[in-house]
Amino acid sequence: MPGTGRFSTLLILLAATATLRCTGPNTPTPPPPPPPDPAAVEITCPQPVTVASLRGEPTVVVYGQATAISGAPPVTVSCTPQSGGAFPVGTSTVTCLATDARQRTAPCTFTITVTSPPRISLTRVVAFGDSMTSGEIPGLGLNPFTGGFLVDPGSAYPRRLEVALVGRYTAQTPFVRNQGLSGEQAIQGRSRLSGVLAGAGYEVLLLMEGANDLLFGEAKAVDPAVSAMQFMVRDAKSRGLRVFLATLPPQNPLACCPRRGNAAAFVEPYNNRLRSLAAAEGVTLVDVYPAFNGDTTTLIDFDGLHPTAAGYQRIADTFFKSITQTLELPPTLTWDPRAMVTGGFLIRRR
Missing domain, CATH: 2.60.40 (Immunoglobulin-like)
Incomplete structure (x- = not known):
């Protein structure tokens, strides 16, 4: 038909123009896809x-x-x-x-x-013995009034032990009373001990004595000294005290002067008797002698008998180890504000 070609051409031009308008520079950009959800909270x-x-x-x-x-x-x-x-x-x-x-x-x-802090079953302690309990230290010189060696209570083993006990058992107030008497023999101590213990309320006895009995290096002194120690152990037990029986530290027979280590050869035989005594009486042995590891130069003073301050500390450490092993309690307290009658603690009975 005439004109049909021109009409088709016009349609094509209109379609092209429409396409150009749709894809022109002013066509809006489609929005981006939404971001993924954040990971779950952790x-x-x-x-x-x-x-x-x-x-x-x-x-x-x-x-x-x-x-x-x-x-x-x-x-x-x-x-x-x-x-x-x-x-x-x-x-x-x-x-x-x-x-x-x-x-x-x-x-x-x-x-x-x-x-909870560690706790100990018994806190009232008395240390009984001679100058090695009172704390004589030859290196400090002589006491001008008594003629004996000066005593340093702060270095004595009972005080060093008390410091260790107070430092560990912070919820309690343990104490160690020093009842050492310079120059005393065990055979003399048996009568004095009864007076020390009577009515004092002590719970524990630390007993280390006998060095003065052996002082002159005579074997015949061993039996009476051991017998006196047995008497004191039984006296304390009869009063309900827990007894810790200590061996003597080693002596230096070559030290001088004065020379007080004359009984060095009799110390271990005496100690062996004490070890048997502790076993027979069912009391705790505190084996001081091996704790010194044979050191009679830095732990024993120049007289060959008395410990130095470091030696007294070693004795205290040995007692402390024995006491913690035998008297320390496992934790048994749980805080509970309702337990007012026990100061805020519920006591779990075993």
Whole structure:
């Protein structure tokens, strides 16, 4: 038909123009796809914490922060009980919770352990003996009034032992009374001990004596000294005291002057008798002699008999080890504010 070609051409031109208008520079850009959802919230708790309570009471504990490692920001973290609060003796659980902007949550937990201080079953102690109990130290010189060596109560083994006991048993008040008498023999001490113990309320006897009995290096002195020690052990036991019987430290027969180590050869035979006595009487042996490891130069003073300050410390350490091994109690107290009659503790009977 005439004109049909021109009409087709016009349609083609109109379609092309429409296409150009749709794809022109002013065509709006389609919006980007939405971002992926943030990862689920996660939380990491601090490591467990263990602290000691000095007096067995609730103790303030500061712990590290819990950390949120994912989630839609902002992410808040809270922990209960809070850091800086007082935690009771025992193990408590802390729960931390992370919450992100989409209210998704993640918990974690860790523990706070508050240990109670160690406790000892008996606290009233008396140390009985001669100058090695009173604390004579030849290196300090002579006492101008008595002619004997000067005594240093602060270096004496009973005082050094008391310091160690007080430092360990902080919830209690242990004490060690020094009843050493310079120059005393065991055969003299048997009568004095009864007066020391009578009505004093002591619970523990630390007994180390016999060096003056052996002083002149005579074998015949061993039997009477051992017999006197047995009498004193039985006297204390009859009064309900716990007895710790100590061997004598070594002596240096070559030391001088004065030369007081003359009985060096009789010390171990005497000690062996004491070891048998302790076993027979069922009392605790405190073996001081081997604790010196044969050191009679730095632990024994120039007279060959008396310990130095370091030697007295060694004796105290030996008693301390024996006492903690035999008298220390396992933890038995749990803090409970309802237990007012026991000062805030529930006592778990065994």
